[in-house]
Amino acid sequence: xxxxxxxxxxxxxxxxxxxxxxxxxxxxxxxxxxxxxxxxxxxxxxxxxxxxxxxxxxxxxxxxxxxxxxxxxxxxxxxxxxxxxxxxxxxxxxxxxxxxxxxxxxxxxxxxxxxxxxxxxxxxxxxxxxxxxxxxxxxxxxxxxxxxxxxxxxxxxxxxxxxxxxxxxxxxxxxxxxxxxxxxxxxxxxxxxxxxxxxxxxxxxxxxxxxxxxxxxxxxxxxxxxxxxxxxxxxxxxxxxxxxxxxxxxxxxxxxxxxxxxxxxxxxxxxxxxxxxxxxxxxxxxxxx
Amino acid sequence: xxxxxxxxxxxxxxxxxxxxxxxxxxxxxxxxxxxxxxxxxxxxxxxxxxxxxxxxxxxxxxxxxxxxxxxxxxxxxxxxxxxxxxxxxxxxxxxxxxxxxxxxxxxxxxxxxxxxxxxxxxxxxxxxxxxxxxxxxxxxxxxxxxxxxxxxxxxxxxxxxxxxxxxxxxxxxxxxxxxxxxxxxxxxxxxxxxxxxxxxxxxxxxxxxxxxxxxxxxxxxxxxxxxxxxxxxxxxxxxxxxxxxxxxxxxxxxxxxxxxxxxxxxxxxxxxxxxxxxxxxxxxxxxxxxxxxxxxxxxxxxxxxxxxxxxxxxxxxxxxxxxxxxxxxxxxxxxxxxxxxxxxxxxxxxxxxxxxxxxxxxxxxxxxxxxxxxxxxxxx
Numbered sequence: 001x002x003x004x005x006x007x008x009x010x011x012x013x014x015x016x017x018x019x020x021x022x023x024x025x026x027x028x029x030x031x032x033x034x035x036x037x038x039x040x041x042x043x044x045x046x047x048x049x050x051x052x053x054x055x056x057x058x059x060x061x062x063x064x065x066x067x068x069x070x071x072x073x074x075x076x077x078x079x080x081x082x083x084x085x086x087x088x089x090x091x092x093x094x095x096x097x098x099x100x101x102x103x104x105x106x107x108x109x110x111x112x113x114x115x116x117x118x119x120x121x122x123x124x125x126x127x128x129x130x131x132x133x134x135x136x137x138x139x140x141x142x143x144x145x146x147x148x149x150x151x152x153x154x155x156x157x158x159x160x161x162x163x164x165x166x167x168x169x170x171x172x173x174x175x176x177x178x179x180x181x182x183x184x185x186x187x188x189x190x191x192x193x194x195x196x197x198x199x200x201x202x203x204x205x206x207x208x209x210x211x212x213x214x215x216x217x218x219x220x221x222x223x224x225x226x227x228x229x230x231x232x233x234x235x236x237x238x239x240x241x242x243x244x245x246x247x248x249x250x251x252x253x254x255x256x257x258x259x260x261x262x263x264x265x266x267x268x269x270x271x272x273x274x275x276x277x278x279x280x281x282x283x284x285x286x287x288x289x
Numbered sequence: 290x291x292x293x294x295x296x297x298x299x300x301x302x303x304x305x306x307x308x309x310x311x312x313x314x315x316x317x318x319x320x321x322x323x324x325x326x327x328x329x330x331x332x333x334x335x336x337x338x339x340x341x342x343x344x345x346x347x348x349x350x351x352x353x354x355x356x357x358x359x360x361x362x363x364x365x366x367x368x369x370x371x372x373x374x375x376x377x378x379x380x381x382x383x384x385x386x387x388x389x390x391x392x393x394x395x396x397x398x399x400x401x402x403x404x405x406x407x408x409x410x411x412x413x414x415x416x417x418x419x420x421x422x423x424x425x426x427x428x429x430x431x432x433x434x435x436x437x438x439x440x441x442x443x444x445x446x447x448x449x450x451x452x453x454x455x456x457x458x459x460x461x462x463x464x465x466x467x468x469x470x471x472x473x474x475x476x477x478x479x480x481x482x483x484x485x486x487x488x489x490x491x492x493x494x495x496x497x498x499x500x501x502x503x504x505x506x507x508x509x510x511x512x513x514x515x516x517x518x519x520x521x522x523x524x525x526x527x528x529x530x531x532x533x534x535x536x537x538x539x540x541x542x543x544x545x546x547x548x549x550x551x552x553x554x555x556x557x558x559x560x561x562x563x564x565x566x567x568x569x570x571x572x573x574x575x576x577x578x579x580x581x582x583x584x585x586x587x588x589x590x591x592x593x594x595x596x597x598x599x600x601x602x603x604x605x606x607x608x609x610x611x612x613x614x615x616x617x618x619x620x621x622x623x624x625x626x627x628x629x630x631x632x633x634x635x636x637x638x639x640x641x642x643x644x645x646x647x648x649x650x651x652x653x654x655x656x657x658x659x660x661x662x663x664x665x666x667x668x669x
Contacts, residue, residue: 037653038653038656038657039380039402039653040401040402040652040653041376041380041398041399041401041402041650042376042377042380042398043380045653059657063661065661065664065665065668066664068668069664069668072668126528130535130537131537132535132536132537152476152522154537155522155523155525233482234528236523237522237523238518238519238521238522238523238524238667239518239667239668239669241664241667241668245667246664249660249663249664250660251377252371252373252374252377253373253483253484253660253663254484254656254657254659254660255373255376255377255380255653255656256653256656256657256660259657259660
């Protein structure tokens with residue numbers, strides 16, 4: 001009994017220590033920084049004689065604009081996650097129906113983009129969406145048939161969403177695929193024997209069983225999108241600023257570390273809330289199953 | 290029932306595994322970085338190396354090679370793409386740089402935070418080559434810490450053929466801010482993604498100083514910017530060079546060095562148009578970059594040698610010929626490509642020079658206020 005407990009401790013200690021050193025401790029530093037005064041030239045003002053202050057939090061709540069940006073980032077993250085589910089689900093389902101040999105190849109293709117640098121892939125979208133290129137011309141010719149004014153694709157909220165979905169799609173496909181792959185075809189046969197049509201078989205059997213995969217994928221997409229700054233920086237237009245850009249701006253352009261710390265603290269809280277929510281949902285499912 | 294539980298279980302471990310992989314990847318990057326830093330500080334102490342922390346593409350390879358030959362040492366370069374990035378890196382504790390080339394307000398910040406070594410001018414006989422109008426600036430009275438290196442002017446760049454065809458003026462900030470002009474180039478304009486630069490352009494257009502910190506004037510500038518914003522394609526400080534070169538963007542607010550590059554690229558690619566640039570008559574911002582010695586550098590002797598080397602006319606001219614930067618060195622003028630030297634946007638006459646302003650550092654309260662205005666500009 002005792003040795004079992006010891007083993008459990010030994011096994012859980014490394015990840016626990018890891019979380020403590022690389023998550024809890026840095027977060028506490030961020031908390032402390034958010035109550036300090038900004039240094040005259042970046043960094044933090046000396047603790048003596050300036051001390052701690054609530055000024056930064058007052059500044060945050062003094063204008064709805066910062067809350068607006070948080071809401072907008074949540075919306076962009078939710079939209080990207082939704083689109084990723086829409087695109088990834090049929091793809092993952094299709095892959096699981098392929099013969100084994102093809103399946104591995106398809107999964108390889110899904111992860112292949114990781115072989116090239118993230119920024120290069122985003123820059124590639126700049127070229128694809130640029131007004132002089134085929135895609136843009138095709139879209140605008142099509143719109144022209146319906147008498148709609150040509151639209152600018154690059155430097156727009158549309159481009160930001162495209163970039164977000166493109167970069168994070170594999171993070172949705174992979175957990176969904178690993179989930180769907182484990183579904184026993186016999187369950188669907190059983191459902192069919194009981195008189196379920198194709199739609200019912202999907203909606204009553206496959207979909208509920210795949211929810212854990214969706215939750216996992218959603219967490220893997222939603223959380224990074226929420227903090228992303230590079231994509232809106234590169235593909236966004238004049239109004240596409242998200243929390244990530246705002247935080248980056250505080251540490252670079254404005255050199256206001258306490259405000260940057262305050263913003264990232266709120267971001268961390270939201271991420272934790274989302275993670276907790278996802279966990280709760282999948283637990284509930286587990287009980288029902 | 291049991292089966293679905295195991296599915297659940299593998300799902301969970303799968304997810305954790307996945308997360309861990311990502312964490313590991315990030316961590317590996319961090320460790321590599323730490324290792325490199327350690328390696329850097331080790332070798333710096335041991336060998337004859339000059340550690341130069343400079344802007345991207347801000348010195349000619351030929352110049353470096355000649356200096357290495359002369360000093361029998363090696364020049365190790367590290368790069369930044371804006372002052373803020375450099376200051377942030379130093380604030381986060383980066384060390385080992387002998388020589389840095391910051392802009393004026395960054396020099397001021399570095400001096401006030403006591404990060405610089407005073408210069409031993411007896412080692413800098415070539416200092417006499419510098420045009421006195423670039424010496425004794427407010428960010429460093431008496432040049433105790435800094436020696437001018439090169440400068441850029443923030444101005445208007447344009448697609449010559451397009452702008453001429455549309456009949457737009459190119460000698461005023463109005464073309465960037467006035468809807469009556471902007472309506473003709475809607476979606477073909479970018480402005481710099483920089484709080485201070487854009488604010489300065491607006492302030493200049495309104496007839497104020499680029500360093501004006503009056504809250505009412507800032508609000509007025511904000512309204513001007515918000516009125517023009519719907520016509521702009523993006524806030525952009527990097528890819529606008531390329532967009533201008535390939536003809537997607539026709540009018541930009543940007544740096545003279547970048548315009549020089551865009552003009553050159555368009556010419557080399559045989560585009561059916563050319564890129565021009567000019568300083569608005571209301572005045573503009575001049576960013577003077579200076580060489581300074583960082584206290585953390587182990588080899589101030591090599592750094593001083595390098596500064597004196599760069600103050601030589603020929604050596605200094607190579608940078609201007611390479612990237613079209615402004616040159617504060619009088620002895621460099623005979624070596625500079627006559628086409629560049631004749632460009633009034635880069636080498637202004639006495640009258641034009643009076644209208645150029647250098648940035649002063651803002652205090653933390655002003656930075657916070659400006660940052661909020663900037664956020665409003667971006668969101669609204």
